[in-house]
Amino acid sequence: MIALEPIDRALLDGAHGAAAARAMAILMRYGEASGARRFVSVQSAHIDGCLYHGPSSIDFTRRFVDLGGRVHVPTTLNVAAVDVTHPEWHCGPPELIPAQSELTELHEKLGCIPTLTCAPYQRMLRPRVGEHVAWAESNAIVFVNSVLGARTDRYGDFADLCAALTGRVPMVGLHCDENRRAQCIVAIPSPDAAAMPRDLYFAAMGYVLGRRTIGQVPLLRGLPGDTTEDELKALGAAGASSGALALFHAEGVTPEADEQDIDGLPILAITAEDLQAAVTSLCPVEPGERVAAICLGTPHYSITEFHALNAAVRGRTPAPSISTFVSTSREIAAMVEADENFTPLRAFGVRLVVDTCTYLAPVVAERNGAILTTSGKYAHYGPGNLQRRIGLMTLDRCIRSAELGTVAS
Known part of the structure; x- marks a missing residue:
């Protein structure tokens, strides 16, 4: 009642x-x-x-x-x-x-x-x-x-x-x-210990975490103290996709982590090998394989991420056949479009997709070639939603692949 x-x-x-x-x-x-x-x-x-x-x-x-x-x-x-x-x-x-x-x-x-x-x-x-x-x-x-x-x-x-x-x-x-109390402790390697670039690390970590802690509230031990909101966004989105993760705590990072009573909780370990296996699973594409497009912004890109992308594409030119799509909100798209400092991004031909995400709404007209992304969520859902080959990789590798028109090594 x-x-x-x-x-x-x-x-x-x-x-x-x-x-x-x-x-x-x-x-x-x-x-x-x-x-x-x-x-x-x-x-x-x-x-x-x-x-x-x-x-x-x-x-x-x-x-x-x-x-x-x-x-x-x-x-x-x-x-x-x-x-x-x-x-x-x-x-x-x-x-x-x-x-x-x-x-x-x-x-x-x-x-x-x-x-x-x-x-x-x-x-x-x-x-x-x-x-x-x-x-x-x-x-x-x-x-x-x-x-x-x-x-x-x-x-x-x-x-x-x-x-x-x-x-x-x-x-x-x-x-x-x-229901918000931690139910297990998850010991994880740092990005350096995992020998993995940070953008790939957080996508892979979220993907493994979601699969390993289904139905539980995990407490992460070992996440870098300087972890950013965008990195937590990437981790959480991947975990929510792979295992319906709805809440995690990270020692020294998230607001409720230090309030947890962790005595007697089971300890799980995520290893560097686990992370690499996740990347292998989410990136079945091979070096030299034709690329159709780069799709970023799942979840939607923040203004900070746009600044990083702008720096990454400065002075670089994509192959004529390659399109780069970035999903974001209307407000952030307007900020980018109005700021003359984003000239490198425009010169690279980046297209701002608003109101949706490109793993939901198909925008890649070129059917011949793989779609590359930095998002664990996109790499998880994209193959089924779009019936396309999707490859998860770092932003740098995505940009190098766009320049080549084929998957960079």
Whole structure:
């Protein structure tokens, strides 16, 4: 039995409108199924159901619009199924563009902010440590829980919108103290000990961590003290892809790590050989193999990553057949496009894909050749989603391959 507070009863009784009442009724069923004893207020929401998967996405959202619904908390939108800003790049079904546009417009009518990014933590007022939120999108979930120390459970399509319309969620999962405690210690080698460049190291580490700790909250021991947010983003995204990782702690790095009671926890070891095996698995391409494109920005590129890419391509020229796509948010794309210091990036022919990710929305028109990426998430999902050969490698090797038109050694 769920103990309801006055706000919960008011929502159910329609005091906050018919849309909120309908959303709260759905959340009641969700809470009962998950064994919740009460609800908790959230301070923001991030919606994944805005990514068009079929008519049900539109039907569900339109119903709340017809009922006069408005979101109760600041609400951002995850990526869409297509970059409607550059329809000429879209290589998928043409009917997807108007369907996605309609779905985005419906969410905007509900008061959602059309950020259309999988990395909302890069462009908004970020949740504080301990603050409850309702975020969907796997990499955003693991980032907000682990790196920011705020609290969200795994919210999927439609439950996320219900949370936004009510500002309430069942107090279950990673909202609860007991479910955020470390359950195992994972001893890891440093990048130097693994003899692996840092960008490749964090992608591989996340991929192995996700597979080795399925259903657990791991505490990482040995992560470099100077690990950046972009590196944690890459690690978390890969782990969420390979093993549904939603929360990790890293000693000396993440906000809740030093609060953990680790006495008696089992210790797992990830070795340099494990990391190399992951890279081998995610990079089946061979030196000399033809390259079709470089795809970066999964999750969406930060402005810091753009500066690194700009420096990496300075004075370099890609082979005529090679396209380089970088997925990012509208806001960061506008910053890059307005800054004259990004001339090297433009000279290299980098195309900024907004509102989506290129492992979801096919943009590589050239069918002959592999797609190269620095993202463990892209390398994990790309082969199945795109039916293409994908190779995970360092940024430097991606750029050298773009210059050659073939996979660099």
